[in-house]
Amino acid sequence: GDPDEVGRAHARVVNFGGVNYAGGICYDYGFPNIARDNAVDGADLAVVPSSDWRGIDPEHGEMAMMNAVAVGLAMVRPVRAATSFATDQYGRVLGSLRADGLSDGVMVVAVPGKRVPTLYAKTGEIVPLFALAFSVLAVALAIVAPRRRSARDA
Secondary structure: OOOOOOOOOOOOOEEEOOEEEEEOOHHHHHOHHHHHHHHHOOOOEEEOOEOOOHHHOOHHHHHHHHHHHHOOOEEEEOEOOOEEEEEOOOOOEEEEEEOOOOOOOOOOOOOOOOOOOOHHHHHOOHHHHHHHHHHHHHHHHHHHHHHHHHHHHO
């Protein structure tokens, strides 16, 4: 599509060998809603190929892993010029391969094929927003309470 227009659809879930696959490309899994859409659609494993470079390695991959873990997905992330890796649904790295030419360039990993249900996958941003609202309320009360006491004491 046009790079100046925001896409409206997300990757469909594809069943192959009893495992539901979905994912995105490159920076897609830097956005939590894309991983969440995959999980809500029934994905078990995310495949997220990327074209990273040393300057954003490993942070770019860790962002993708965090969002996959938030929704309970295992992830395989083949990368062209940085570190490829595969994780389970809990974020444990099952295998990794650097693209520096020091290896044979082949990574073989057994990745679990079932999603783990998570609260974030079901509720989305509701819980973090509730926590933020509670924190703002607590700070506001902490600021107002001493003023009330000092006005009463005067």
